[in-house]
Amino acid sequence: MIQKNLKILFVLLGLAVSNLAIAGEGMWLPLLLQSLNEAEMKSMGMKMSAEDIYSINKGSLKDAIVHFNGGCTSEIISGRGLLLTNHHCGYSQIQSHSSLENNYLRDGFWAKSLKDELVNNNLSATFIQRIEDVSKDILKGVTDAMNDKDRQSLIDQNMEKFKLTVKKEAYEDIVIRPFYKGNQYFMFVTLTYRDVRLVGAPPESVGKFGSDTDNWVWPRHTGDFSIFRIYADKNNLPAEYAEDNVPYTPKHFLPISLDGVEEGDFTMVFGFPGRTNQYLPSYAVSQIVDVLNPAKIGIRDRALKIVDAEMRADPQVKIQYASKFASIANYWKKWIGESQGLKSTNALDKKHQFEKEFMAKVNANAQWKDQYAYLLPEFKKLYAEIEPYALTRDYFNETAFRNIELLRVVNFMNNLVTRFDNNGETGYNDYKARLQSYLKGFYKNYRANIDQKVASDLLGLFDEKVPIDIIRQPLKEAVALSGTKSLEDFTRDMYKRSNFTTYDKVLALFEKSPKEAVAAIKADPAFKFGTKMMTVYDNEVGKKYNAINSKISTLQRLYMKAIIEVFPDKRFYPDANGTMRVSYGKVASYEPKDAVKYLTKTYLSGVMDKYVPGDYEFDVPEKLRTLYQQKDYGPYADKNGKMPVCFIGSNHTTGGNSGSPAIDAHGNLIGLNFDRVWEGTMSDINYDASICRNIMVDVRYILFFIDKYAGADYLIKEMKLVHPKKK
Ligand code: ARG
Ligand code: GLU
Secondary structure: OHHHHHHHHHHHHHHHHHHHHHOOOOOEOHHHHHHHOHHHHHHOOOOOOHHHHOOOOOOOHHHHEEEEOOOEEEEEOOOOOEEEEOOOOOHHHHHHOOOOOOOHHHHOEEOOOHHHOEOOOOOOEEEEEEEEEOHHHHOOOOOOOOOHHHHHHHHHHHHHHHHHHOOOOOOEEEEEEEEHHHOEEEEEEEEEEOEEEEEEEOOHHHHOOOHHHHOOOOOOOOOOOEEEEEEEOOOOOOOOOOOOOEEOOOOOOOOEEOOOOOOOOEEEEEEOOOOOOOOOOHHHHHHHHHHHHHHHHHHHHHHHHHHHHHHHHOHHHHHHHHHHHHHHHHHHHHHHHHHHHHHHOOHHHHHHHHHHHHHHHHHOOHHHHHHHOOHHHHHHHHHHHHHHHHHHHHHHHHHHHHHOHHHHHHHHHHHHHHHHHHHHHHHHHHHHHHHHHHHHHHHHOOOHHHHHHHHHHHHHHHHHHOOOHHHHHHHHHHHHHHOOOOHHHHHHHHHHHOOOOOHHHHHHHHHOOHHHHHHHHHHOHHHHHHHHHHHHHHHHHHHHHHHHHHHHHHHHHHHHHHHHHHOOOOOOOOOOOOOOEEEEEEEOOEEEEOOEEEOOEEEHHHHHHHOOOOOOOOOOOHHHHHHHHHOOOHHHOOOOOOOEEEEEEOOOOOOOOOOOEEEOOOOOEEEEEEEEOHHHHHHHOOOOOOOOOEEEEEHHHHHHHHHHHOOOHHHHHHOOEEOHHHO
C-alpha cells in the first residue's frame, strides 16, 4: 500500500517536474514579457532579452510579425518585404490566380522576378507599431454596481474620447480591445499595407500534403507555406496598388537558422491567436463535452458522409467540393479531438479542484465572501438555463447556415429584401451588385441535388433532436402547406420550385426590376420556409440566448477579476482575442497513449512512406521524388543527412497562429506554425503540457523547396541565413 502510494507520489512529482521543464502554457502580451515572463524564458534557454522581442525604441522582433488579412499570421524574412505564411492562409489568393491553363493550386507558382509577382485585391498586412495599457482611461468612472448597458455605453464614450487624445500618424490606426474578460483594456496602434503580392507557393501536393486525413494529426508531413511580398510607396508607407510601388523596407526581418532543432530546444511562437476559453467554470466545460460538441459533431458527421459519397462518385464533384469539405471537416475533427482530450486529461476534475480551492479562499475572507461567493452557484444556474438555447442555437446555425447551402442563400436574399424595404432601389442595387459577384463564385461549386440530400437528412436530424419544441413549428407548417407526405418529398419539392438553386435562375431574378425581383424572392418556397425559421429562431431562441449569455459574460468578468485577486501568486494570461501574443515552450516529444511515444521531427522519408500515386491527399510530385532519390538536399539537411519536414513543440497556440514564426533562443526563424496535434486540441479550453503540442514546418524544408524544387534561389539570396549553433 505504502509502496503504491509512494509510486503514485513519484509519478505525480515526475509529471510535475517534466511539465515544468517544458512549460508552454500561455499566450502573453509582448509588452508585459519583461515583468511576467523574461526570467522563465531565460531559464528555458532563451538568449534574448524581452526588449529584443518587443521594443518601442528600437527595431525588435515584433516589427517582423504581420497580421495576414486579419485571420492568419505572417513574418518578414528579408530586407525587401518578403512575407512568409501558410499555404492554407494564402489559399484563396493562390486559387484566385489559378485557371485551367495556369493551375497554381495543382502545380505551384513561382514569380521569376519582382515584375512577375501577382497583385491581390483585398489582401492586407498589418504591423503593430506599439501597445499600451489604457485600462485607466477606458474604465474611468466604471463601477461594479453599474448594469451592463450603462457600463458598456460609458466604456464606448471613454474610448471615443480617448482616441482623440492619442498621438499618431495619419496613416496609423487605433484598435482598443478588452482583455481579461473586460477587466483591462489595451490599445494597439497599427499600420496596414494593402499592396501585398503573391511571390510563390508549392503545389497542393506539398502545401496541403495529407489534407483532411492528416489534418490535426502528428506525425505530419505537410509543407504548408506560401510567400508574399509587401509593397509600399516611395516613402515606405502604405499605398493602394500602383505599378511604381516598391518592396517594403522593414524595421526588422527574421534571420533564418540553418542549424535545425533538437528535443529540448527553446522555441517561441509569435502571432495573432484568435480565441481561447481558459477560464470557463466547470459547468461550461461539461456542457461543451457532454452536450454541445457531440451535437455539432453529429450534424457534421451526417453532412460530411453525404458529401463524401458524392465526391467519391464523381471527380468533378470532388474538385467542386474539396475546399468546402475541408472547411467543414476541419472543425468537425477539432471538436472530436477536443472532447477526447478534455476527457483524457480530466479537465473537469481539474476545474472542480480549482473551484474548490477558490471557494475555500473566498469563504475564508469576509469581504471576498460577500463579493464572490455567489459567482459559481450563479454560473451553475445560468449554464443550466442556457443549455437548451445554446443547443438549439448550435443546431440552428449548423443546419441552417453552415451545412444547408440553400438556406444560406435565403439569408442573403433576405438581406437584399431588407435593403429594398429600408433603402429602396439604391439600397437594393448596391447590395445586389455585391451579392451577385459572391453568388457567381458560390454556384460554381454548388450542386443542388447534393444540397437537397443534405437538407433532407439534416432537417430530419434537427426535427428529431432540437430541444425547444416551438422551433420545429415552421418545418411542420411548411411540410403541411406543401401537401407533401415526408421530409424527403418536401425538400425535393422545395428544391424543384425554388429559384435559388442555380446561378442562371438567380440571374433571371436579378434581371427583373427591383420591385418585381423582391416580390418573386418573397414568393420563393425556400425563402418562405427559411425566413420563417429565422424569425421563429430569433424570437424564441436568439433573444433568450443573448439575454442569458450577457449575464454569463458579466459573471465571467467578475470571476476573472476574483481569481486574479484570490490567487495573487498565480500568473494569468488573457484569453486569445486576435491580438498580438507570444507563446513559448520547447521542442518536445509526447506520449499520446499507453506505450506510445511520438518523437519531435519528421523527415522526407516519411513523406515517401505515405506516398500514394495519384491520390487526392497523398500524391507526391515527381520532382520531389527525384530530389529524394538523389538526396539532393544542399545545405538544408539535418545532421543525420536526412531532409527534415515538420517538428512539434509545447508552445500554446490556436487558430490564427497559422503562419506564425517559430523562433529560436536567439531570435532566428526555425519553423512555421500551422497546426496542433490531435490529442491536444483541447488546449483552447484546458492546456495540458503533457500532450498539447503545436506543429511547425521546419524552415529548412521551406528553403530546400524554394531552392532545389522551385529553383527560386534569387529569393534565398534576399534572406539572411545563419548558423547560431556553430558559434
Ligand atoms: N487544422 C489547421 C488549422 O486550422 C489547418 C487547416 C487547413 N485545412 C485543412 N482542411 N487541412 O486550422
Ligand atoms: N490551422 C490553424 C489556423 O489556421 C492553426 C492551428 C490551430 O488551431 O492551432 O490558424
